[in-house]
Amino acid sequence: MATDPPTFALPPGFLGLENRDRNASIVVAGVPLDIGTSNRAGARFGPRAIRDASRMLADGDHPTAWISPAKMNLADIGDFAIALGDIPQSLKLIEEQAAGLNHLVALGGEHGITLPLLRALANRKGPLALIQFDAHVDTWPENFGQVYSHGAVFYHAIQERLVDPRRMIQIGIRSPMQRAVYDWTIAQGVTIVSAQDVHEQGPKAIAERIRAVVGEAPCYLTFDIDGLDPAFAPGTGTPEVGGLASWQAHGIMRKLSGLSFAGMDVVEVAPAYDVSEITALAGASMAYEYLALAAAVI
Numbered sequence: 488m489a490t491d492p493p494t495f496a497l498p499p500g501f502l503g504l505e506n507r508d509r510n511a512s513i514v515v516a517g518v519p520l521d522i523g524t525s526n527r528a529g530a531r532f533g534p535r536a537i538r539d540a541s542r543m544l545a546d547g548d549h550p551t552a553w554i555s556p557a558k559m560n561l562a563d564i565g566d567f568a569i570a571l572g573d574i575p576q577s578l579k580l581i582e583e584q585a586a587g588l589n590h591l592v593a594l595g596g597e598h599g600i601t602l603p604l605l606r607a608l609a610n611r612k613g614p615l616a617l618i619q620f621d622a623h624v625d626t627w628p629e630n631f632g633q634v635y636s637h638g639a640v641f642y643h644a645i646q647e648r649l650v651d652p653r654r655m656i657q658i659g660i661r662s663p664m665q666r667a668v669y670d671w672t673i674a675q676g677v678t679i680v681s682a683q684d685v686h687e688q689g690p691k692a693i694a695e696r697i698r699a700v701v702g703e704a705p706c707y708l709t710f711d712i713d714g715l716d717p718a719f720a721p722g723t724g725t726p727e728v729g730g731l732a733s734w735q736a737h738g739i740m741r742k743l744s745g746l747s748f749a750g751m752d753v754v755e756v757a758p759a760y761d762v763s764e765i766t767a768l769a770g771a772s773m774a775y776e777y778l779a780l781a782a783a784v785i
Contacts, residue, residue, distance in 0.1 A: 494542045500563035501538045501594070501774070502545040502556060511562035513781060514588045515774070518567050518596040518604075520577050521757075523636045527724040529757035533770070534566055534594040536722075536758035541771035549779045551741055556778035574635045578603040586610070590781065592774055595754030597724070598625060598637040601709050602644060608707060608750050609649040615749065616654035616704040617644075618697055620714035620736060620773075622727035623662045624679065626672045637755075645675050650707070652676040656700040658693060658739070659685060659714035662727045682716075682730050690738030697739070701746055708751040710736075710773045712766060720769050722761025733769055740776040748784050751777045 497503030501515045517534025524530065545557045567584045570576035582603035585591055593604055598621075609615055619625075623638060626645070630636035635643070644650045653676035661682040672679065678700050685693055713723045716730035756770040 494546050497542045497545060499538060501541050501771075502561070503542055504557065504561060504563040506562040507564050508562045509564055509588065511589070512560035513562075513590045513592060513778065515561065515563040515592045515594065516567055516584070516588075517565065517594045518569070518581055518600040520569050520581070520595070520600055521597045521724075522572060522577075523574050523599040523633060524597050524724045525630045525636055525638055527757060527760065529759045530595055530597045530724060530755050532758050533596055533754070533756035533767075536761070536764070536767035537594045537753065537756055537770045537774070538563070540764050540767035541775065543768060544771060544775045549775070552779040552782070554779060554782050556775055556782070559778065559782055561778070574599070574633070578635060582607045591750050592777065593752035594770070594774065595752055595756070598640050598709070598711050598754045599635060600754060601752055602635070602640050604750065604752060605644050605649040605707060606647070612705045612749060614648050614651040616701040616706040617641075617650045617656070618701065618706060618708045618743075619655070619657045619711070620659050620709070620731070621657055621711040622659055622682070622713045622730055623711070623725065624657060624660055624664060624668065624672050626677075627668055651704065654701055654704050656680060656697055658697070659731050661729050685731055685735055690735055691742060694739050694742035697743060698746070703747060705747050705749040707749055708777060710751070710753045710770075712753065712755045712770050715769060720766040722757050722759070722766030723755045724757050725755070733772070736773065737776060740773070740780065744780055744783060746780070748777070748781050751781070
């Protein structure tokens with residue numbers, strides 16, 4: 488009698504997917520770029536690690552949404568091409584490859600990949616609302632002389648009007664930063680929610696705040712895995728103590744149903760620094776949570 492294979496024997500696509508149809512309602516793609524990192528590189532191996540860990544999530548339905556993301560009209564089309572060693576050309580290639588996709592869930596790679604993904608999406612939908620889980624504001628004009636570093640993503644996104652900063656909220660912020668960078672970010676209209684705010688207020692209150700900021704606008708969600716505390720996500724390039732627990736991130740995301748989601752990425756998983764795949768599994772679970780939310784809007 489035929490039976491489904493065990494999770495460890497599933498095909499290597501995200502959630503064990505074998506579908507590679509670029510015209511699927513939601514498409515998963517890896518973006519193995521990490522040459523704009525300012526501390527530890529290695530996120531180029533993130534897409535593979537996230538896919539491997541995601542097999543743990545393919546056996547059954549989501550425990551609160553009661554859908555199986557693996558059975559949605561979902562495809563994993565593999566990894567985007569990049570230009571080795573060339574950040575501007577890589578960003579151009581990423582934007583071109585994302586442009587024709589209906590609804591993209593990207594597996595990074597460093598946070599720099601978000602900029603070309605926003606360029607591709609904003610070209611179709613106009614300035615987007617943005618939900619950013621992160622330890623860092625990523626609104627530096629440059630990092631160590633590199634204009635397109637992973638810490639400058641949202642400086643460019645705001646300057647290029649890819650996002651509406653009044654509809655932009657950052658959750659989990661706690662890294663050292665220059666006061667001028669913080670003040671500039673606030674002055675653009677961005678809402679900054681510190682990790683301590685999350686700890687003190689709880690997921691329900693933070694989710695309500697997100698809803699108030701985003702409203703009904705088309706919304707992009709970017710999840711930098713260093714938004715989680717290193718206890719839950721050690722495998723990342725720029726860890727910062729005092730971050731969110733995995734359950735807090737899940738609790739917030741599960742209360743965001745009904746928002747007009749248009750795309751998502753999970754970035755900065757660097758498996759060389761991971762322990763027992765816990766960072767890769769955390770990254771996979773955030774994409775999984777997003778798929779449960781996106782099922783209502785596709």
